[in-house]
Each structure stands twice: as C-alpha cells, then as structure tokens.
Amino acid sequence: MQTSNIQKIEDFVVSKKIVTFNELQEYIGNTSRMTLIRRLRELSYLSSYSHTGKYYTLGSIPEFSEEGLWSYNFVYFSRFDTLINTCHIFVNKSESGYSVKELQDILHVDVKLSLLELQKRGKLHREKCRGEYVYFNKLFPRRKQQLIIRHSQNEATVLNIGKLSSQYITDELKAAIILFYSILDEKQRRLYAGLESLKIGHGGDNLISQFLKTDPETVSQGRKELISGHFEKDRVRKQGAGRPEIKKNAGNN
Secondary structure (H helix, E strand, O other): OHHHHHHHHHHHHHHHOOEEHHHHHHHHOOOOHHHHHHHHHHOOEEEOOOHHHOEEEEOOOOOOOOOOEEEEOOEEEEOOOOHHHHHHHHHHHOOOOEEHHHHHHHHOOOOHHHHHHHHHOOOEEEEEEOOEEEEEEOOHHHHHHHHHHHHHHHHOOOOOOOOOOOOOOOHHHHHHHHHHHHOOOHHHHHHHHHHHHHHHOOOHHHHHHHHHOOOHHHHHHHHHHHHHOOOOOOOOOOOOOOOOOOOOOOOOO
C-alpha cells in the first residue's frame, strides 16, 4: 500500500510538474497530512519559495538555471530551498552585494523581510550606498571585494556604453580606448575587459564584448578572475622593458 501511494504521488506530480498540498491530498484520498509529508520526503520534494511555499515539485523535475532558479507558471523554486536560504546564498556569492530592489528583480518576490532577518541574525552585513541599503557578505575579505566593486560601479562613467549617450563617449575617446586595448597582451586584455564589465554591472559582459569586439566568454572569464583573485600577479612590464639605462660619460663631471 505504501509503495503504491508513493508511486501514485510521483506519477501525479510528474504529470502536473507542480501541485498544491490540497490537490495532492484530494488526489490520493484518505491519507493524513503527516503521512503525505513523509511520502513527499521520500521522493525528495521541493517547495516553492514564492507563494509562501504553497506549491510542491519533485527534485528531479526542475531544470535549474545557472543561478539555481526554476519557474513554472510564475511559481518560483530554488535549488537552495527556502527564500531566506536563497537570499543568503545569492548575496554571499554576488559580485557587489544586492539592494532589496536588485534582488527582487532577480527572484521576482519581496525579499525585504528575508534580508532584514539575515542581517539581524548576523548572517549578512548591511551598509548604505548612495542612499539605499545594500546587503553584503558577512566575512570581511569577501565583503571588501564586494564593496570595492560596488563603489566602482557607482562611480564608473567612461565605459558605461549601454547607459550613457554618445555625447559622453566621443569617437576620439572610443578610438583611444581601442588603441590602448590593442597594445595589451592576451591576459591584460581579458582582465581589462573584465574590469570594465564589473563597472557596468548586469549586462556588462555583452556590452564590453561588443565594444571591444571580443568574445563575451573572455570578458566573463576576466571578470571572474578579478573577483576571485585567481590569476598570476606578475609585473605588467616585463624585465628589461621601459627606458634604457643612461650611462654616464666618464669625461663628464
């Protein structure tokens, strides 16, 4: 009987992709709430982080995005389970922290209470940036990186191609930037492109790749290397480069 019920539950959820508890209880019939919850646990279920966790699916059903999110009929699920866990992980892994609005735009639900709760628990750091609260990683080394990038984004203007009008980026300036870019070696180009992408923020990889006529993956790689610090920090100027040593004439005083 138990095996039969588990199979019925699995077949029902797979056929509908997402279900409410009431729909499931009505379909299965005379089964207590606790028994049904136990059966769902055996099937590794997930509850939605939207709609106050009203919807259920099975772990094998979602095709999660790179960020770990999946939606069906405007119901949202996360690989990280609950909304508060999802907020915590997203802020910790973010390049420059998140304001409430920024994270809401990504998760499509109100995140204010979850972020406040995480800050009260000491799980996240909160700081005011340009008039709004931004949430950052609690650990100082990572938070320092996030703050540097956040301030860089706030102050950046030169290469914000998608947001600035042409009067700010003249043809002469574009030519100068491209000339400068052309004299860099491969690694320097990648890191420079990544830096300018970080200044722009969301969508920066594509904008910079179009401007510098390079692959978005190259820009993305440079950006990730800068954030992680995982690149060889050798000197930009190779040994022997630069101005030659001036030898004094023995006959001069």
